[in-house]
Amino acid sequence: MAVVGIGNDLRGDDAAGLLVARALIERQTGNGAQSSMLALDAGAAPENVTGALRRFAPDLVIFVDAAFADDAAPPGTIEWIDRHQTTGLSTAAFAGSTHTLPLHRIAQYLVAELGCEVALIGIRAGNLTFDHTASPSTYQAAQEVAAGLWAALTEARA
Numbered sequence: 587m588a589v590v591g592i593g594n595d596l597r598g599d600d601a602a603g604l605l606v607a608r609a610l611i612e613r614q615t616g617n618g619a620q621s622s623m624l625a626l627d628a629g630a631a632p633e634n635v636t637g638a639l640r641r642f643a644p645d646l647v648i649f650v651d652a653a654f655a656d657d658a659a660p661p662g663t664i665e666w667i668d669r670h671q672t673t674g675l676s677t678a679a680f681a682g683s684t685h686t687l688p689l690h691r692i693a694q695y696l697v698a699e700l701g702c703e704v705a706l707i708g709i710r711a712g713n714l715t716f717d718h719t720a721s722p723s724t725y726q727a728a729q730e731v732a733a734g735l736w737a738a739l740t741e742a743r744a
Contacts, residue, residue: 624644
């Protein structure tokens with residue numbers, strides 16, 4: 587499994603995916619290298635990590651990014667999104683609005699080239715103001731996602 591955190595540290599809650607990736611990297615460092623998982627901080631350019639993904643050859647790539655919606659779900663709400671459900675989705679990565687290349691294109695490439703599954707965990711964003719840190723609700727959601735992914739990984743290894 588590979589987890590790719592996407593976002594921009596300078597835009598508040600848009601850093602949600604980066605917070606998850608960094609928490610996982612910190613857990614790996616603190617517990618010794620976990621060869622069954624690769625965590626990557628992709629910043630705002632997820633296409634830049636495709637080489638690392640190709641070398642690791644995961645069976646599953648989970649992108650984590652800030653998500654946006656018109657419904658009343660509060661910031662920090664966590665959503666599992668299958669890549670087939672991304673048409674018209676309002677997320678930073680899939681819409682291509684805050685990233686350099688739309689994530690659905692990267693997902694198509696990874697499925698074709700690596701034969702892996704691709705999914706997205708979206709964390710609802712509230713504040714995307716420039717030069718702000720992530721809100722407490724987004725930070726807490728990112729820590730919950732990281733803890734859940736870590737627990738799933740360690741359970742699978744046991």
